[in-house]
Amino acid sequence: MEDNAERMADLAERLAAVQRRIDAAVQDAGRAGDLPTLIVVTKFHPAADIRRLAALGVRDVGENRDQEASSKAAELAGLGLNWHFVGQLQSKKSKSVVKYAHALHSVDRLALVDGLERAIAAEQERTGRGALDCFIQVSLDDDDAGAHRGGVAAAEVPLLAERLAAAAGLELAGVMAVAPLGTSPEAAFEKLAAISAALVAEHPGATAISAGMSQDLEAAIRFGATHLRIGSDILGSRPDVG
Numbered sequence: 349m350e351d352n353a354e355r356m357a358d359l360a361e362r363l364a365a366v367q368r369r370i371d372a373a374v375q376d377a378g379r380a381g382d383l384p385t386l387i388v389v390t391k392f393h394p395a396a397d398i399r400r401l402a403a404l405g406v407r408d409v410g411e412n413r414d415q416e417a418s419s420k421a422a423e424l425a426g427l428g429l430n431w432h433f434v435g436q437l438q439s440k441k442s443k444s445v446v447k448y449a450h451a452l453h454s455v456d457r458l459a460l461v462d463g464l465e466r467a468i469a470a471e472q473e474r475t476g477r478g479a480l481d482c483f484i485q486v487s488l489d490d491d492d493a494g495a496h497r498g499g500v501a502a503a504e505v506p507l508l509a510e511r512l513a514a515a516a517g518l519e520l521a522g523v524m525a526v527a528p529l530g531t532s533p534e535a536a537f538e539k540l541a542a543i544s545a546a547l548v549a550e551h552p553g554a555t556a557i558s559a560g561m562s563q564d565l566e567a568a569i570r571f572g573a574t575h576l577r578i579g580s581d582i583l584g585s586r587p588d589v590g
């Protein structure tokens with residue numbers, strides 16, 4: 349077992365380093381005073397690390413598997429964290445996700461919106477919770493619809509946006525993307541910024557852009573990211589999970 353104080357110091361140092369990178373990128377982009385929301389992606393790392401991060405001032409955490417996220421969220425319910433679901437979601441998991449998630453970054457099909465709408469209605473009836481913020485995940489791959497990094501083609505965004513905007517209990521927040529492997533993240537995020545602008549023209553409230561991971565947060569900030577999803581540069585490499 350790693351020593352608690354040592355792990356705490358390690359996380360504090362890594363978090364501060366990422367915050368310095370964010371500050372510098374915000375300055376470079378001429379976005380002073382417009383800090384993006386930092387979501388620390390804690391997947392595969394223990395709840396104890398999330399407790400440590402909360403003690404360091406982290407308010408937003410991200411997870412990509414429902415089972416892991418729901419058990420961590422239940423264990424850490426007292427911390428008042430915002431839980432962001434960033435992984436692919438099966439419609440049947442909607443009921444579970446609406447119990448703990450503040451935002452869902454991976455809406456990628458109409459059928460999922462149907463499931464979410466039913467689930468959030470039941471959950472709001474039961475607990476009076478607020479709306480679920482929904483990001484449309486967009487594929488930025490040039491070839492076959494982003495087979496491996498997920499998301500819809502840009503041309504499919506308007507229909508999905510219209511459906512989300514009309515759904516009770518779901519708030520159309522904006523777009524999300526993962527930069528494709530093997531191309532420049534700048535080019536990818538520039539494309540995402542254009543997709544976002546087209547979306548905002550139709551849905552003025554849907555201004556959020558969830559983009560930027562450990563490797564490419566500077567490029568994402570340059571092209572308008574409002575939400576960063578950072579895992580390994582804060583938590584270290586993920587433990588092997590087969």
Ligand SMILES: *Cc1c(COP(=O)(O)O)cnc(C)c1O
Pocket residue numbers: 389391412434435526561562563577578579580581
């Ligand atoms: C894991 C993950 C991240 C964090 O990636 P790092 O490279 O570890 O910063 C961000 N977004 C999504 C969708 C992820 O699955």
